[in-house]
Amino acid sequence: MNWQEVCEHPQLQNLPFKVELNRWGQIVMSPVKVRHSFYQGRIQRLLEAFLKTGEVMPECAIATTDGVKVADVVWCSGDRFAQIEAEVAASIAPEICIEVKSAGNTEEEMLWKRELYLAAGALEFWVCDDQGGVTFYDRSGALTRSLLVPNFPQQIQR
Numbered sequence: 001m002n003w004q005e006v007c008e009h010p011q012l013q014n015l016p017f018k019v020e021l022n023r024w025g026q027i028v029m030s031p032v033k034v035r036h037s038f039y040q041g042r043i044q045r046l047l048e049a050f051l052k053t054g055e056v057m058p059e060c061a062i063a064t065t066d067g068v069k070v071a072d073v074v075w076c077s078g079d080r081f082a083q084i085e086a087e088v089a090a091s092i093a094p095e096i097c098i099e100v101k102s103a104g105n106t107e108e109e110m111l112w113k114r115e116l117y118l119a120a121g122a123l124e125f126w127v128c129d130d131q132g133g134v135t136f137y138d139r140s141g142a143l144t145r146s147l148l149v150p151n152f153p154q155q156i157q158r
Helices: 003-008 034-050 078-084 107-119
Strands: 017-021 027-031 055-064 067-076 096-100 124-128 134-138 141-143
Touching: 034 055, 034 067, 034 096, 055 107, 067 078, 067 107, 096 107, 107 124, 107 134
Parallel strands: 096 124
Antiparallel strands: 017 027, 017 067, 055 067, 067 096, 124 134, 134 141
């Protein structure tokens, strides 16, 4: 399958799962828990408070070398948004791609997604763990703070 077919398939609508494609066009589904959604929403609101330009979006489909991945939250500049807004899956990753780590996610999976999003054009990759701790990365590795949003907290409050 390709991403367009996944998006249009009637039996795949309104699933309580996050859906992605691997490099072979196989559907990969991950269940989403309430805490995951909470952190996703809180991150989105914080980004909107700190960044007055660009677009903050949940569940953004991004074309990678390993199929279409869906970042939990992204931020992209106005210029980049204009480039991708009509696409089914973003051909270039938004500048910031964020994953909220679920219990089923491994460190290796997060490392792989970081590599995929950065290779697709992201400038930063963030991971929010299941306790709300946020870790920031760019192409050089771990950062003490985001370079694009320096005031973003390292801990999401519940």
